[in-house]
Amino acid sequence: MLSKPGMWQTSSQPSPQVPNLDTAARDGEVPMTASSDEKFGTFNISKRHFLGGLAGAAATSVLPVWRRAEAATMYDIIVIGAGTAGMPTAIFAAERGAKVLVIDKAPITGGTLDRSTGQIAGSGTVFQKAKGIVDSADAHYADNMRINNGTADPVLTRMFVDHAGDTINWLAANGYTVRDGHPVLGGGHEDFTTPRYQWGMEGGKTIYKVMEPLFTAAVKKGNVTLALSTGAVDLIQDGKGAVVGVTCEDDAGRKQDFMGRNVVITAGGCGANPRMFQDLHGTALTTQIAYPYNVGQSILLGLSAGGYVRGGDLYNPLFGTVLADDNFPSEQASGFMSNPERRPPWEIYVNSHGERFMREDDPSVDRREHALARQPGMRMWVVFDQEMLSKAPTSFMPRWKKEKFMDAFGSHPMFAKADSLHALGVKAGVDPQGLAASVASFNAAIASGTTDPKGRAHRPVPLAKGPFYAVRMTGWTVITFAGLAVDGTLRVIRSDGSPIPNLFAAGEAIGGGATSGNAYTNGAMVTPALTFGRLLGQKMLKWKA
């Protein structure tokens, strides 16, 4: 699957504006002057390699740098990425008295919380208690594993649900508030059986606004050193493979080694690196919504130290969206109302063969998503006729005004209109014969009052009177499913299961599949990112000066 060595570097990496290695130097670090990078492995990863013992003594070009960096500062913990998982790691480690360095490639903290919906889930929360909801970590675990078809990592899921409630209560104790009526059973994904799902008025930003003052206080206190616009480009390992530091680079290309007793990779997934995303998931990144700095450096760093990647096979698309064009990653033109409880479908859905591939009013969003995942190119067409268009009380694209929607049939590449079904198929790129056969069997079942071939219940009118219309939808995602394999204490592991000493990972760096499985399990990304960060800082990381 990792078939394109050297092709993961993105040419569209954002260029942070605020270089600060000067600041780091003022804070006691010595900017690195010598460079001894070497190409490493099949992925063209630049790796600084430190040799131990006598062999190391011969490596004169690197030793002076090592000594100067080590002499300057030895951090207890280096956190790579000041986002959803990295911020709580630093906050809690600093509370325990650790000397923490946090670096982030972006000029600001917070990472994906700037765009995440921030929906989180946990049991035993103050929000549940306020509503008299009885819940347990066991029930949360059972719900999660049901929703993700038993595909999430059971050990990591257990750890996440056991501590999720405390994470939410910690946020609440620091001012986090949720929307009226929350916690709820669900919201866009498969429902829980107990209301334990909530989010703030500003989604992920609500969470950030709670953590930011705590983080800033730790920086002001001096426990946390923050280096923004500073990206980790390499891990430093000793002769036994233990991680002992991080090589960083600012946007002016200046490098600096930072030495630490623990290194935590919380630099997100690869959702802003289409090539890496495709290599790891075997499917195109159809839209790019991820935080632009998350170009997969987490994965490269972990691989370079001996770790391995898992979870790409768990990829599952969100149900279709209208893309602006076929130049992946494409812009999203509009969403698509496919929830039959909110809008029972009048239209039929077909794939490129013209075949209906699912029951359009299937109440399970997970089944709808997996059905789409199996279609060629993750494409589907919503097909309807004039009567459906005129009589359906609401459109399946409710965010577009009717005029805009109708205009699109003359101008938008995803929209097609024709007088006959055959012509519609040709225009839309759907096999016309397959389409005709699907429509015929759909109509025949309605006419004869027999069961729909796909088991659909809501079918108010047949699809019979032209003009005919088709709108193409494509599967998409907002998360990286693949990530670094870790053990039950979040240590990055090699393929033989052995941990890489001193190296930890959390957040999307460990892959969404680890905690969300092959589904969009409610809150199973943000909550474990926060929770694992908290647990790392609070107790998992160990150090001795």
Ligand SMILES: Cc1cc2nc3c(=O)[nH]c(=O)nc-3n(C[C@H](O)[C@H](O)[C@H](O)COP(=O)(O)OP(=O)(O)OC[C@H]3O[C@@H](n4cnc5c(N)ncnc54)[C@H](O)[C@@H]3O)c2cc1C
């Ligand atoms: C639109 C959207 C909606 C979502 N909604 C939900 C939801 O409702 N519920 C849910 O559970 N999940 C949701 N998710 C997923 C969830 O938000 C993310 O999985 C989670 O926030 C990722 O946290 P993280 O700490 O791994 O990454 P981030 O929060 O992105 O932090 C990573 C940080 O690392 C930095 N970084 C990157 N590379 C480097 C480097 N080389 N060196 C130093 N720093 C680096 C980045 O700048 C960034 O600040 C959503 C995602 C998106 C995009």
